[in-house]
Amino acid sequence: MSSIRYTKKIALVDCNSFYVSCETLFNPKLRNKPVVVLSNNDGCIVSRSNEAKLLGIKMGEPYFKAKDIIIKNNVQVFSSNYSLYGDISRRVMRTLKRFNSDIEVYSIDEAFLDLSNFSDDEIEDVGKEIRSIVLQWTGIPTSIGIAKTKTLSKVANHIAKKKETGVTSLIGIENIDPILEKVEINDVWGVGRQLTKFYHQNGIYNAKQLKIFLIPGLKKVLMF
Ligand SMILES: [Mg+2]
Numbered sequence: 001m002s003s004i005r006y007t008k009k010i011a012l013v014d015c016n017s018f019y020v021s022c023e024t025l026f027n028p029k030l031r032n033k034p035v036v037v038l039s040n041n042d043g044c045i046v047s048r049s050n051e052a053k054l055l056g057i058k059m060g061e062p063y064f065k066a067k068d069i070i071i072k073n074n075v076q077v078f079s080s081n082y083s084l085y086g087d088i089s090r091r092v093m094r095t096l097k098r099f100n101s102d103i104e105v106y107s108i109d110e111a112f113l114d115l116s117n118f119s120d121d122e123i124e125d126v127g128k129e130i131r132s133i134v135l136q137w138t139g140i141p142t143s144i145g146i147a148k149t150k151t152l153s154k155v156a157n158h159i160a161k162k163k164e165t166g167v168t169s170l171i172g173i174e175n176i177d178p179i180l181e182k183v184e185i186n187d188v189w190g191v192g193r194q195l196t197k198f199y200h201q202n203g204i205y206n207a208k209q210l211k212i213f214l215i216p217g218l219k220k221v222l223m224f
Contacts (some may be wrong), residue, residue: 004119004120004121005119005120005121005172006116006117006118006119006120007116007120007148007171007172008116008148008149009114009115009116009118009120009123009146009147009148009169009171010112010113010114010115010146010147010148010149010150010152010153011112011113011114011115011127011130011144011145011146011153012106012110012111012112012113012144012145012146012150012153012154012156012157013096013110013111013112013113013130013131013134013142013143013144014109014110014142014143014144014145014157014161015089015092015109015110015140015141015142016140016141016142016143016161016166017047017048017049017050018047018085018089018108018109018140019037019046019047019078019080019085020035020036020037020047020048020049020052020078021139021140021141022081022084022085022088022140023035023037023078023081024049025088025139025140030049030076032051033049033051033076034049034051034052034054034055034057034073034074034075034076035048035049035051035052035075035076035077035078036048036049036052036057036066036070036075036076036077036078037077037078037079037080038063038077038078038079038080039080040080042063042079043062043063044060044061044062044063045057045058045059045060045061045062045063045066046059046060046080052075055069055073055075056069057069057070057075063077085108086108088138088140089108089109091137091138092109092111092134092138092140092142093105093111095133095134095137095138096111096113096130096134098133099113099115099126099130100113100114100115100117102114112150112153113130115146120171120172123146123169123171124146124167124169127144127146127167127169128165128166128167130142130144131143131144131165131166131167141166142166143157143160143161143166143167144157144160144166144167144168145157145158145159145160145167145168145169145170146167146168146169146170146171147169147170147171148170148171152170152176153170155170155176155179155180155183155207156168156169156170158183158187159179159183177208177211178208180206180207180208180210180211181206181207181208181209182206183206183207184205184206184207185199185204185205185206185207185209185210186199
């Protein structure tokens with residue numbers, strides 16, 4: 001006898017290289033090219049295409065530091081256009097609301113969606129459908145991580161980013177420790193350099209260690 005399970009599930013939908021993806025919408029020639037977008041007054045690199053990442057250009061790096069690589073590799077450089085990004089962000093969020101009107105917009109290119117009303121069995125397919133509809137309707141590629149808490153959905157999203165399908169679900173996986181072990185804390189927790197340093201000083205380098213390390217009270221904050 002099969003039973004349909006509806007457990008708690010949260011999806012984190014994150015637009016890939018969002019500002020670069022927005023620029024590429026209006027300039028398809030940029031596809032599969034190294035492209036970066038700069039912060040206000042062109043100080044730092046705030047968005048990179050995959051090709052730019054592969055050249056070793058770092059997130060948040062000052063423009064002048066990356067300038068040699070940029071010139072040598074003919075990297076396309078854009079000043080940020082926040083009214084454009086805001087407009088496209090609203091289109092993405094509106095599309096996501098078709099799956100659950102109660103979404104939590106977390107940043108300009110990320111949102112949490114409660115998908116508990118879909119069954120455990122179908123959830124990976126639902127993720128793929130969301131991804132394909134967002135791409136069709138807005139032109140923006142996304143990665144989708146699904147898990148039982150927000151923090152774990154962030155872990156799942158990190159894994160999804162490296163996958164062809166762009167979707168990872170941790171729903172129904174009994175022991176996620178081996179997965180957490182492979183995830184470096186600074187990749188997932190959205191914590192700044194200071195907090196990462198603090199964790200490192202305490203010998204904590206991956207998400208599994210962080211879970212064990214959890215002090216009472218912190219558990220809630222991290223949403224495990
Ligand atoms: Mg993003």
